[in-house]
Amino acid sequence: xxxxxxxxxxxxxxxxxxxxxxxxxxxxxxxxxxxxxxxxxxxxxxxxxxxxxxxxxxxxxxxxxxxxxxxxxxxxxxxxxxxxxxxxxxxxxxxxxxxxxxxxxxxxxxxxxxxxxxxxxxxxxxxxxxxxxxxxxxxxxxxxxxxxxxxxxxxxxxxxxxxxxxxxxxxxxxxxxxxxxxxxxxxxxxxxxxxxx
Amino acid sequence: xxxxxxxxxxxxxxxxxxxxxxxxxxxxxxxxxxxxxxxxxxxxxxxxxxxxxxxxxxxxxxxxxxxxxxxxxxxxxxxxxxxxxxxxxxxxxxxxxxxxxxxxxxxxxxxxxxxxxxxxxxxxxxxxxxxxxxxxxxxxxxxxxxxxxxxxxxxxxxxxxxxxxxxxxxxxxxxxxxxxxxxxxxxxxxxxxxxxx
DNA sequence: AAGAGACTAGACTGTCCAGTCTAATTTCGG
DNA sequence: CCGAAATTAGACTGGACAGTCTAGTCTCTT
Numbered sequence: 001x002x003x004x005x006x007x008x009x010x011x012x013x014x015x016x017x018x019x020x021x022x023x024x025x026x027x028x029x030x031x032x033x034x035x036x037x038x039x040x041x042x043x044x045x046x047x048x049x050x051x052x053x054x055x056x057x058x059x060x061x062x063x064x065x066x067x068x069x070x071x072x073x074x075x076x077x078x079x080x081x082x083x084x085x086x087x088x089x090x091x092x093x094x095x096x097x098x099x100x101x102x103x104x105x106x107x108x109x110x111x112x113x114x115x116x117x118x119x120x121x122x123x124x125x126x127x128x129x130x131x132x133x134x135x136x137x138x139x140x141x142x143x144x145x146x147x148x149x150x151x152x153x154x155x156x157x158x159x160x161x162x163x164x165x166x167x168x169x170x171x172x173x174x175x176x177x178x179x180x181x182x183x184x185x186x187x188x189x190x191x192x193x194x195x196x197x
Numbered sequence: 198x199x200x201x202x203x204x205x206x207x208x209x210x211x212x213x214x215x216x217x218x219x220x221x222x223x224x225x226x227x228x229x230x231x232x233x234x235x236x237x238x239x240x241x242x243x244x245x246x247x248x249x250x251x252x253x254x255x256x257x258x259x260x261x262x263x264x265x266x267x268x269x270x271x272x273x274x275x276x277x278x279x280x281x282x283x284x285x286x287x288x289x290x291x292x293x294x295x296x297x298x299x300x301x302x303x304x305x306x307x308x309x310x311x312x313x314x315x316x317x318x319x320x321x322x323x324x325x326x327x328x329x330x331x332x333x334x335x336x337x338x339x340x341x342x343x344x345x346x347x348x349x350x351x352x353x354x355x356x357x358x359x360x361x362x363x364x365x366x367x368x369x370x371x372x373x374x375x376x377x378x379x380x381x382x383x384x385x386x387x388x389x390x391x392x393x394x
Numbered sequence: 395a396a397g398a399g400a401c402t403a404g405a406c407t408g409t410c411c412a413g414t415c416t417a418a419t420t421t422c423g424g
Numbered sequence: 425c426c427g428a429a430a431t432t433a434g435a436c437t438g439g440a441c442a443g444t445c446t447a448g449t450c451t452c453t454t
Contacts, residue, residue, distance in 0.1 A: 009400065009451085028305065030227065031452070032441055043402040045444090108222035108225065116370040122322040125364060129223040149382075155385055159360030164352045167322060171314040189353055193390035206421080206430065229411060240432045242414090251412070 008050055016050055018039045021061045025101040028057060029109045055113075062116050063104050069093060069124045075135050079144050080191060086132065087161050087183035088160050095178075100169035129154045136194075145194045154192055160186045205247055213237045218258045222298040226255060226306045254312075259313050260374075262299050266290060268319045272332050276341050277388060283329065284358050285381035292358050292375075297366035301391055324353045342391045350391055357383045 008148050019040030023031045035053055052056040071093050073086035075119045110117035129151070136157075137150035145153075151169065161183065215238030220228045230251055234241045237268035248254040268290055270283035274375075290296050307314035326348070358380065367370065 007400085011445095012401080030441095034307075034441075035445085043404095045403085046401060046442070049400075055252075058209075104304055104307075107301055110301075110368045114369045118370060121364070121368045121370060129361075152382060153384075156357050156359045156383070159356040160353050163356030163360040164322075164326075167318070169306045170317045172311045173315060173318060185349060186353070189349075189390045193386045204429085209431080230413085231411080233396095239432095241412095242433085243431060245413070246430075 012040075012046065013050055016042055016047065017061065017064065019065065020057055024058060024061050025065075025098060025103055028105050029112070037151060058109075058113070059116055062106070062113075062120060066120055069099065069102060069128075072130045072131060073135055075138070079139050081158070082135070082188060083187045083190065084183060087157075087187050089164070090128075090158065090161050091183055095165050095169055099170075100166065103166065104170055127157075129158055132157065135183045143196055145191075146196050148194060153190075155194070157186075157190050160190060203258070209237075209239060209243065210247055211287075213239055214258065214261065217254055218261065220261075221255060221258050221302055222295060225302050226309070226383075239372050255310070256313055259303070259310075259317060263317055263320045266296065266299060268325045269328060270332055272335070276336050277384060280354070280384045281380060284354075284357055284384050287355065287358050288362070289382055291360050292366055297363065301354065307337075318361070322355075323370075326355055329354065336393065340393055342353065342388075342392045345391060350387075355392070358385060 016036075019042075020036050023039055027029075027035070033044055033047055037047050040047075047057065051060065068193060071086070071090045073082060073089075075082055095101070106117060106120055110125045133150040133154035136145060136153050139145045142148050165182075213233075216239075217233050220233045220236055224232070230241055230244055233254075234244050237244075238256050244254065248257065268287045269284070270279060270286075272279055291300070303314060303317055330347040330351040333342060336342045337344050337347060362379075
């Protein structure tokens, strides 16, 4: 019952998925199947050969998109260097046009697809925060940060990194989304709050 | 040309506006005029007597909603007390179901109504942050906080207060939206980062 | 080269919706 | 109480869209 294993032409399937991904991102779930088909240079019936319904296509696209929003950090170097690298990566992934658009589509459609939204949260943002918290916990145990709730600390850092700039992006205010010094400013503020006593 | 001053029955107009506000909040811009009319217990034609188009009705509703998201702080007492009061109010206004729903609708429709989105940002979130920054600036000048960019500090505090919980609300994860200790935890972390040296 | 099955083009159905129009009914000020 | 204007119910237009169906074309595999 899982995935129908019909042997579609892989290149067609790929083109369709990519077109659907872009279309849902840029125009939301309400984009028409015709527009997706046109973007993929594919007949409408082909869409329905590959997916039983628009909902199913959307679900597949969301699955694929989750991975692109995962931000992992690697714990080389000192804490400040590690968090700076994480912060830059986090901001780049979430504040680029694609990151903003995925956020917009997911939050707009969450009431219609609550299961999908939950899965998105758990495998995306929650996962990112969990790994960051693991790193922070170790740093706390080694005395490189003060003892505190690592989940809370991770929540604070990620919030500080993107909250307002994401709102700007969501509301289409293109201004200063990429001020390079921002990550440093945030990490320094975070380190003041969580420095060893 | 501005607003047509026809003397509609005020009670009808009010009922219509409230119904439209709830409808747009709960179902997004795509809610049908018929549903809004039904909710207001009003004929569809009456909607078009009061507003020239769906867009115009939406614009009016957004105008009215902006005020409900403004959070002002009053600067009595010490810094911690003031920020705690602000934090509780800010969280309550933005994380309640209505606050979440307005955020969802605004960000979802920003591509279609960029002017409206810009106005919303300036008169809502930007205004709130600006007033907070003014307070923080004074506190810095009085030596009750360390000298720093007050706009940046305001951005950090507001981000820390709601970022993750707002995402939870947007994605329909009802869990723990109202942990009472959260504001205190955030304000304390903020004060560590911006305490006098 | 032949056949199976993927792909295509386009017609078609049923539904929903924004906005208009009309003809009746209600309400309210004078 | 009367008349102007607001309100109402419902029909109607035109367009969009999800999903189905069909008949024909293309493309791999054997």
